[in-house]
Amino acid sequence: MLYNEPSPLEVKVLSRRFGLPDSQSINTYLAHEGYQAFRKAAAMTPDDIINEVKISSLRGRGGAGFPTGMKWSFVPRNSPKPKYIVVNADESEPGTCKDRLLMEYDPHQLIEGMMIAGLAVDAHTGYIYIRGEYRYLINLMDRAIAEAYERGYLGKNIQGTGFDFDVYTHTGAGAYECGEESALLESLEGKRGIPRIRPPFPAVSGAFQCPTVLNNVETYCAVPAIIRDGGAAFAALGTPKNGGTRLFCLSGHVNRPGVYELPMGFNLLRMINEVGGGVRGGKKLKAVIPGGSSCPVLKAEECDLAMDFDTVAQAKSMLGSGGVVVMDEDTCMVKAALRIMKFYAHESCGWCIPCREGTIWLRKLLDRFHAGFGQQGDIPLIGEVAKNMLGRTFCPLGDAAAMPTISFVEKFYDEFEAHLDGKPCPYEEVNRFALA
Amino acid sequence: MADSVNLTIDGKAVQAAPGTLVIDAAKKVGIEIPAFCYWEGLTLQAACRMCLVEVERMPKLMTACTLTVAEGMVVRTETPLVAEARKSMLEFVLTNHPLDCPVCDKGGECELQDMTFRYGAGEGRFDEMKVHVDEKQWSPVVYFDAPRCILCYRCVRICDEGMGVDALGVIYRGVVSEIAPNKEDHLQCDECGMCIDICPVGALTSGMYRYRTRPWEMEHTGTICAHCSNGCKTTLGTRNGQIIRGNNRDKSGINGEFLCIKGRYAFDFNSHPERLQSPLMRIGGKLEPVSWSRAIGEVARRFTEIRERGGRFGVVGSNRTSNEENYYLQKFARQGLGTNNIDHRRTGDVPALIDALAGRTGVLATVKDVYTAKASLVIGSDLAQQHPLLAYQLRANWRHHQSHTYTVTRGPVREDKYSVHGVRVEPGAELGALESLRDQLKAEPELVILFGDAIKGEAVRRLVEFGDSLGIPVKYICLVDYSNSRGAVDMGLLPHLGPGYQGVENPGMSLPEMLAAEDLDAFWVVGANPLEHNKLAADRAFVVVHDLFLTETAERADVVFPAASAYEKNGTVTNVCGEVQHLRSAVQTMGVKTDLEILGLLSKEMRINLGMWTPESVLREIRQTVRGYNVALPVIAAGGAAQSLPLNGRVTLDSRPELIQSAGDTLFTSGTLGRYSKTLLSVLEYPGVLYGEAAEPEADRR
Numbered sequence A: 001m002l003y004n005e006p007s008p009l010e011v012k013v014l015s016r017r018f019g020l021p022d023s024q025s026i027n028t029y030l031a032h033e034g035y036q037a038f039r040k041a042a043a044m045t046p047d048d049i050i051n052e053v054k055i056s057s058l059r060g061r062g063g064a065g066f067p068t069g070m071k072w073s074f075v076p077r078n079s080p081k082p083k084y085i086v087v088n089a090d091e092s093e094p095g096t097c098k099d100r101l102l103m104e105y106d107p108h109q110l111i112e113g114m115m116i117a118g119l120a121v122d123a124h125t126g127y128i129y130i131r132g133e134y135r136y137l138i139n140l141m142d143r144a145i146a147e148a149y150e151r152g153y154l155g156k157n158i159q160g161t162g163f164d165f166d167v168y169t170h171t172g173a174g175a176y177e178c179g180e181e182s183a184l185l186e187s188l189e190g191k192r193g194i195p196r197i198r199p200p201f202p203a204v205s206g207a208f209q210c211p212t213v214l215n216n217v218e219t220y221c222a223v224p225a226i227i228r229d230g231g232a233a234f235a236a237l238g239t240p241k242n243g244g245t246r247l248f249c250l251s252g253h254v255n256r257p258g259v260y261e262l263p264m265g266f267n268l269l270r271m272i273n274e275v276g277g278g279v280r281g282g283k284k285l286k287a288v289i290p291g292g293s294s295c296p297v298l299k300a301e302e303c304d305l306a307m308d309f310d311t312v313a314q315a316k317s318m319l320g321s322g323g324v325v326v327m328d329e330d331t332c333m334v335k336a337a338l339r340i341m342k343f344y345a346h347e348s349c350g351w352c353i354p355c356r357e358g359t360i361w362l363r364k365l366l367d368r369f370h371a372g373f374g375q376q377g378d379i380p381l382i383g384e385v386a387k388n389m390l391g392r393t394f395c396p397l398g399d400a401a402a403m404p405t406i407s408f409v410e411k412f413y414d415e416f417e418a419h420l421d422g423k424p425c426p427y428e429e430v431n432r433f434a435l436a
Numbered sequence B: 001m002a003d004s005v006n007l008t009i010d011g012k013a014v015q016a017a018p019g020t021l022v023i024d025a026a027k028k029v030g031i032e033i034p035a036f037c038y039w040e041g042l043t044l045q046a047a048c049r050m051c052l053v054e055v056e057r058m059p060k061l062m063t064a065c066t067l068t069v070a071e072g073m074v075v076r077t078e079t080p081l082v083a084e085a086r087k088s089m090l091e092f093v094l095t096n097h098p099l100d101c102p103v104c105d106k107g108g109e110c111e112l113q114d115m116t117f118r119y120g121a122g123e124g125r126f127d128e129m130k131v132h133v134d135e136k137q138w139s140p141v142v143y144f145d146a147p148r149c150i151l152c153y154r155c156v157r158i159c160d161e162g163m164g165v166d167a168l169g170v171i172y173r174g175v176v177s178e179i180a181p182n183k184e185d186h187l188q189c190d191e192c193g194m195c196i197d198i199c200p201v202g203a204l205t206s207g208m209y210r211y212r213t214r215p216w217e218m219e220h221t222g223t224i225c226a227h228c229s230n231g232c233k234t235t236l237g238t239r240n241g242q243i244i245r246g247n248n249r250d251k252s253g254i255n256g257e258f259l260c261i262k263g264r265y266a267f268d269f270n271s272h273p274e275r276l277q278s279p280l281m282r283i284g285g286k287l288e289p290v291s292w293s294r295a296i297g298e299v300a301r302r303f304t305e306i307r308e309r310g311g312r313f314g315v316v317g318s319n320r321t322s323n324e325e326n327y328y329l330q331k332f333a334r335q336g337l338g339t340n341n342i343d344h345r346r347t348g349d350v351p352a353l354i355d356a357l358a359g360r361t362g363v364l365a366t367v368k369d370v371y372t373a374k375a376s377l378v379i380g381s382d383l384a385q386q387h388p389l390l391a392y393q394l395r396a397n398w399r400h401h402q403s404h405t406y407t408v409t410r411g412p413v414r415e416d417k418y419s420v421h422g423v424r425v426e427p428g429a430e431l432g433a434l435e436s437l438r439d440q441l442k443a444e445p446e447l448v449i450l451f452g453d454a455i456k457g458e459a460v461r462r463l464v465e466f467g468d469s470l471g472i473p474v475k476y477i478c479l480v481d482y483s484n485s486r487g488a489v490d491m492g493l494l495p496h497l498g499p500g501y502q503g504v505e506n507p508g509m510s511l512p513e514m515l516a517a518e519d520l521d522a523f524w525v526v527g528a529n530p531l532e533h534n535k536l537a538a539d540r541a542f543v544v545v546h547d548l549f550l551t552e553t554a555e556r557a558d559v560v561f562p563a564a565s566a567y568e569k570n571g572t573v574t575n576v577c578g579e580v581q582h583l584r585s586a587v588q589t590m591g592v593k594t595d596l597e598i599l600g601l602l603s604k605e606m607r608i609n610l611g612m613w614t615p616e617s618v619l620r621e622i623r624q625t626v627r628g629y630n631v632a633l634p635v636i637a638a639g640g641a642a643q644s645l646p647l648n649g650r651v652t653l654d655s656r657p658e659l660i661q662s663a664g665d666t667l668f669t670s671g672t673l674g675r676y677s678k679t680l681l682s683v684l685e686y687p688g689v690l691y692g693e694a695a696e697p698e699a700d701r702r
Helices: A026-031 A036-042 A046-055 A069-073 A100-107 A109-123 A136-152 A179-186 A217-229 A233-238 A268-275 A309-312 A333-347 A353-373 A378-390 A395-413 A415-418 B020-028 B080-095 B111-119 B154-162 B193-196 B260-263 B292-308 B322-336 B350-356 B367-370 B388-401 B432-441 B458-469 B485-489 B509-517 B595-605 B616-626 B632-637 B678-682
Strands: A084-089 A125-130 A164-171 A213-216 A245-252 A258-263 A285-289 A325-328 B005-011 B011-018 B052-055 B073-074 B142-144 B167-169 B178-181 B204-206 B219-224 B233-239 B242-247 B279-282 B286-289 B314-315 B377-380 B405-409 B421-424 B447-451 B474-478 B522-526 B542-547 B559-562 B571-574 B579-583
Touching: A026 A109, A036 A100, A036 A109, A036 A217, A046 A069, A046 A109, A046 A233, A069 A109, A084 A109, A084 A179, A084 A217, A084 B279, A100 A217, A109 A136, A109 A213, A109 A217, A125 A136, A125 A179, A136 A164, A179 A213, A213 A217, A213 A268, A217 B350, A245 A268, A245 B542, A258 A268, A268 A285, A268 B322, A268 B367, A285 A309, A285 A333, A309 B167, A333 A353, A333 A395, A333 A415, A353 A378, A353 A395, A353 B080, A378 B080, A395 A415, B005 B020, B011 B020, B020 B178, B020 B632, B052 B080, B080 B111, B142 B178, B154 B167, B154 B193, B154 B388, B193 B204, B193 B571, B219 B579, B242 B260, B260 B678, B279 B292, B279 B678, B292 B522, B292 B559, B292 B595, B314 B322, B314 B509, B322 B485, B322 B522, B322 B571, B322 B595, B322 B616, B350 B458, B350 B474, B350 B485, B367 B388, B367 B447, B377 B388, B377 B432, B388 B405, B405 B432, B432 B458, B447 B458, B458 B559, B485 B571, B485 B678, B579 B632
Parallel strands: A084 A125, A084 A213, A125 A164, A245 A325, B005 B073, B314 B522, B377 B405, B377 B447, B405 B421, B447 B474, B522 B542, B542 B559
Antiparallel strands: A245 A258, A285 A325, B005 B011, B052 B073, B142 B204, B167 B178, B219 B233, B233 B242, B279 B286, B279 B559, B571 B579
């Protein structure tokens, strides 16, 4: 059963097997072109595989949008060390819920993507780092992996191609920080989940100090389609330099929230109104967070834009992980900023000073502010504290906390002022906003 | 040029080796880039974000502690943007840092304070509640006040990387992240206090020092630790005539940043309530306090009388008294009393090594060599327990230079964790086991061999032969026990050797022989405790003891002189590597005299002219007459270490290696002296074990 009804506007590439009966099983997968891309890739040279991924202009789906083909090409293939394929399935960004569907409905697609990545960089071991909260997915992935071993799609000499590949799952322990690639690797190695100093980047020195390809679940899942149908076909689905489709996680005050696979560059307003069925209760749109909680918020009038990495960046926000959070006119933006900061203050790993101290400061400040104890100087202070964090933290978590805060203060200054001088939150009684 | 990179820092042209960090390159040209988490020699953290600098063509501020130099790089360390970033970092740190500087031990020498003065805002903008956690005591010497902690992780790293103890870690996350000890609520470790010393703020404080003074109220005296033979410099902070703190404030000694529990905390014997403060004389069978003149007069009278009737003297020197005192004592015995019956507790066979190395130069390793040598071989010593500085150097060598370490020991040692090869042998079989390492050692470019008392007598010669057969440059360290054990040998506290390993004509009695000699007339013990486990056979002997405490030996004495400790005298001591360093008097204890002064007063009373008895004049004589001790005075005077170069020739050997026996002190014991250190006795780990580490912790870990 699917979590949400598909939309007719969807372009189903990664989610094409969603909703098929018994879609997790290898039989279903094999019956629907499963593992064909692997066979094809096994006959290709590593350079050709990487090239095909480059042509597809697939960009990292975890949030940063780094070109995947280029990332793979950084791996020193002739290094004497073993190489690793690591899947970042630590999906924790508020507003994002796509990786769980990809693993729940089509786990073999992920395994096949990893195998192709393994072929491309001469890696024979893969790890799927799944966030601890996705307990049921760990069982599910383990079952899929066992099936693949049984049917000879994992292990030694896979399907007679001479390629060996092993896949293991690894459980996170509930830290958002471990979604950051180097912290994930630390955690994978059994250490405290804190980010590493980069360079060296994982491509050169990643898991166990060996060259490592580390991508998001969705990124790997796009790979079989790219190999099967060709990079150009995938690229053509999206906009220039933003190939393919994207699983957008539409949430918040829309009539039909859900995960929808739409081509890159799909218009945000159309997404809200046509795919999501418009703002709930016929209310007016106030703001949208376009790519998960770490992205600067967009005001309603800024929302008429194409959802690809470059266009959203031009609007001074980010496409991020594809978590589109819609907020209607009755949403208190101070409370929204507070809710986001609560998350980051809770999830800051504590490694570096600005993030550790800045997030908790902002949380306390916003908390007090929202409760009606704000003073005039607090509004610029919120922005300044956030700006002092921006670009100075060890890893992007500090930026992720600072950027939305800065945008909330800049774009909704009047709402902050409305909380001043002991005035109660004007939205509190009608506030139905719940983000997490 | 390939081996150097040109860059510009604040307009200054800088040349640095490739791979140099910008923070270090800046330091070279006198530009200080502030940092909390960066510590030279430890792994990089980039956690405090204080060292952010502007670099041309880089979009963001960069951390100077992780950025390596590059050709043509232009760095600016004091721009408005940088100053603003530092200011904001300090503001962040201070949000949850209690402003209890007026009662904080660190106040006055706190890095956070200094930086706040330099870069910080005048006023805080943080109006919220601070995070509070109660203070914890982790051990008798380590207290942790979490709110003060700025999480620079220096303590975690120095414990793990520097000491190899790994007793500290981090728990929780975000703003409640906390440094935590390895045993949940307490520490089980070396109790070295390195974590306290390295803490930039007052989060880690020492049980010995906390709340006793402000730093600026102390006098600071750099002297040499009175305990083991490694010769660490310890800076004693004194106030009102009491030692309050030991640390290595300026890191200028051979030990750099290192000190163990003994150097840092075990100065407390000095103000132990049982310190003797008056001469004691046996009157009516009981030791009674008497005046100095009466005690000196009595000893001079008895000694003169025994000497004149041709009686037998036995003189025992100390492993802890200064070179000047040792020299003067042996001169007193040989010239004044006319006896070669002089000895001390021998803890390593230095003479055999000197003899075996006759005719060579540059074959005695220094403490620094242990840090720089490409390979080291430890034979018969639990280095981390018995020679903590050498162990630290060895470990740092491995960390920084990937040097190779080999161990031949009778049980597990901490060096095993990183050694290339560790050989376990039955006690006594050490030498034979070397053969199994021959091929590996041969392949090394150079080697430092550190050997304990398992190798003595003829075995030393065979060890050197083995070293020669490797065909690589080999240097040696003969491990001895106490702060001036080496100096005692060098100064001739031996029945068969005078100062500078000169053989004497009529060798006297060794210590066991003195103890066993029933006809001994006088037994004179200067700073030793030979009767701790032995009995003096000569019931009627006149026994004179110099000591700090009423030890077992002093209890048997007829006259006891209260002696000044090593921290109360000037002079020189020689460490395990033969490096001569300066002792400086830090405090005075009422009623005591230095051994040198006691010797001088005695000689005067006995009308024996042995020369002036000031440390300076005796050192002058030593430099002139003792071979190898013509060390550079300015080096010593400036607090440096100058290696003595002992006799380069054959040494008359005593063919009784059984007289050589290390006391086997651990990190937490220090002979008789250690019994009077409350700190050593109070730590959980006391008395410690040798070769026992691996057996204990694993099962205990969670």
